[in-house]
């Protein structure tokens with residue numbers, strides 16, 4: 001029988017309960033989200049449930065990772081629906097704190113995200129990853145889980161968090177989970193709901209272009225600049241405004257001119273006013 005998850009608003013109450021569960025020998029998993037849940041988020045919960053006795057899902061639209069003029073105010077907040085979606089899993093605890101609970105009045109301390117945050121997303125959203133690193137470290141404090149689950153859809157975000165955890169000696173395992181897509185290939189994202197019907201069709205070109213490049217690399221194409229230039233042009237022709245299309249080393253995120261080993265193809269693009277990201281990992285035949 002499905003059961004609505006237990007909801008915490010007070011971070012310190014959650015921390016005590018997580019510690020108590022761990023003292024009983026339970027393994028705790030953490031799934032940080034900004035809510036407006038979809039099957040992508042739920043796949044992270046399912047992954048956690050494979051090895052964890054208890055999963056904590058945090059639902060918090062973190063103000064410090066949005067720049068002025070971005071969509072912080074309009075970001076969808078759908079807590080009741082989110083709780084219903086989570087009721088298919090058990091046991092799940094939800095932390096849904098107020099901003100003041102995560103940023104106590106007077107707080108000025110923040111995490112300086114690692115160097116890898118300065119490229120790609122960092123060029124277009126220069127303060128974004130400092131905000132992400134700060135809130136994720138706080139979430140690790142209030143939900144001191146054994147493992148935390150992040151989607152590969154935000155590829156650079158996972159790399160930033162992996163480096164932060166390494167650099168700051170945070171005792172938590174970071175688990176990367178694959179991208180969940182709609183049937184036609186569009187990467188699931190809470191922001192997809194901003195798209196009009198026409199924009200939704202145009203947005204599909206992002207994943208189609210990624211797939212076409214994967215096919216070319218798998219068939220032996222090695223020129224990273226040529227391929228990313230072609231992708232850029234295809235998206236522009238479809239009415240998309242790419243911010244970046246980069247073929248990069250999956251570890252360093254530095255762009256790769258000649259593809260001889262596994263690469264990640266990363267895209268950020270605007271469809272109308274909506275900013276979407278997507279990526280795919282691919283290995284050339286020479287490395288297999």
Ligand SMILES: Nc1ncnc2c1ncn2[C@@H]1O[C@H](COP(=O)(O)OP(=O)(O)OP(=O)(O)O)[C@@H](O)[C@H]1O
Pocket residue numbers: 032033034035039040041043044149150151152153154177178179180181187188189190191192
């Ligand atoms: N399609 C997806 N497949 C797998 N994981 C995903 C997917 N979409 C989001 N996630 C992961 O869920 C976690 C929470 O992400 P978030 O709440 O920002 O969702 P989102 O749909 O990516 O929203 P946004 O539209 O704001 O980017 C992150 O670790 C993110 O990578």
Ligand SMILES: CC(C)(CO)[C@@H](O)C(=O)[O-]
Pocket residue numbers: 032033034060062065132135136154157
């Ligand atoms: C990790 C995260 C929950 C931090 O606010 C957010 O960046 C997200 O949803 O990917």
Ligand code: BAL
Pocket residue numbers: 065066154
């Ligand atoms: N998933 C990334 C959250 C953001 O765009 O702010």
